[in-house]
Amino acid sequence: MDFGTEFKPLTVQPQEIEQLSFQMITEELGSHDFSTEQYPVVQRIIHASADFELGRSLVFHEQAMEAGIQAILAGQPVIADVRMVEAGIAKERLQRYGGEVRVYISDPDVIEAAREQGLTRAIVATRKACAEAPGGIYVIGNAPTALLELIRLIQAGEARPGLVIGMPVGFVSAAESKEELRRLDVPYITNIGRKGGSTVVVAAVNALSLLAVRRAETDAAHVRP
């Protein structure tokens, strides 16, 4: 293959591309206050967005990483707000521990109830998710109404998520919903401001499941004689 002399040499192996990207991110980000456990999530989100401002805006509840890893290892389901998020999540790493990805937004009963009650499908889907999996890992990259409803259900004692990854993107209520999330004492990963979205929350879940796999492997190595 020849793309002309003006091109930088092209590394065609995906692992090498990822390695090199991660190096560039670490160099360019410079000093930061994220912990060693949190940093892989930050790094993978910057990798998925090429947005250092977004990376720097991330906020972690102090138990977020440990709770998220434990929830994955316990096989808690990952509740995705939309199909795009579901599509992006590396499922085999969840399945190893009995987990799966669920998305309720297009369920016929959700669509029907939303129409009847004049609510967003995101709100109704969140209610259904909390009824079926109150301890799940909630991943919201889009509708602020989903995150606000989840917060309400947590406050009402109807949900106790293993982890909330709450980064809806947008101009109406997105930043406010995240501000509200940061007031809760539940394990969360979120950010300050309007940015977020499907690719960003997918990056967070995939970073987390990689850490969970590593944890399981380390634990297994220590148990072995």
Place this chain on the structure above:
Amino acid sequence: MDFGTEFKPLTVQPQEIEQLSFQMITEELGSHDFSTEQYPVVQRIIHASADFELGRSLVFHEQAMEAGIQAILAGQPVIADVRMVEAGIAKERLQRYGGEVRVYISDPDVIEAAREQGLTRAIVATRKACAEAPGGIYVIGNAPTALLELIRLIQAGEARPGLVIGMPVGFVSAAESKEELRRLDVPYITNIGRKGGSTVVVAAVNALSLLAVRRAETDAAHVRP
């Protein structure tokens, strides 16, 4: 529902949220050089990313909008680089004109050939796509290697896409691949820099298909007596 008094009033109807968001985007973006036809794509990308810098970095080939609308109305398939992009595209608007979304990256023969030849799956998937749909709408939000391969095939005369939406995100070769795309005289929508990704290209496709539907409806109204 009551989220506390510190909350701004919450509009729960998705259409109202979108309307209000679009107004905010137009006000905040201020003056720009995008044409009336291009602007809906810019607006929807900013809506999906909350990133004005990204919005301002968009670059349109002068025939991009018209070619894209015509390709959709002609039922050309939309070739998505990854499953996440496929999941996000509003398919019913394409199906009205005989179009569909295709994604080749996980095809067993693509995976096999990539392994054998030591290439990225993205490159092999692009070759398969160009063999099957040389006039399709190519949507690349992730692998720069897919965009670089598409450029090579266009230059070799093996593809003549209806439109290229080329916005791979990333640190290695992403910006360079877009720079190369901008040198071609083919209909493209791209941007300057590292940013991009699945949500961004999905926003572009969905804005475009809305315009195509509106065009078809306007044309039909003119034909009617």
